[in-house]
Amino acid sequence: MSDSGAAASSTKLNSSTAKKRTSSDAGLDEGADIENQANVKRVVVFEAFKLFDVQSAEELDAKLLLIQNKKLSECVQNCRKAEVEWKAKIDQLESNKASVDCKWSMIDLYWTQV
DSSP states (O other): OHHHHHHHHHHHHHHHHSSOTTTTTTTTOOHHHHHHHOOOOOOOOOOOOOOOOOOOHHHHHHHHHHHHHHHHHHHHHHHHHHHHHHHHHHHHHHHHHHHHHHHHHHHHHHHHHH
């Protein structure tokens, strides 16, 4: 009984070890994957769509300029907001520096008296 159990377990081991993965199955063969990807040609097709109706090149230029003008005005507004924020920070730092300088001058005054 123990012999038949041992024989059955050894056949299970042999059958499981008989099926080994190849290096490409295990993901170790990167060179083969790169070659397969290089051989495959990919085609990407974009479907055309209309943003707006244009009858002539002049209309297209005019609409393009309007869009560019809108984007530039948004950039200018953002720059102006950033400029205002930076000026506020600079004013705050200057006031902090003035108060610190005042404190140091008072400390220096007392130090020279001692």
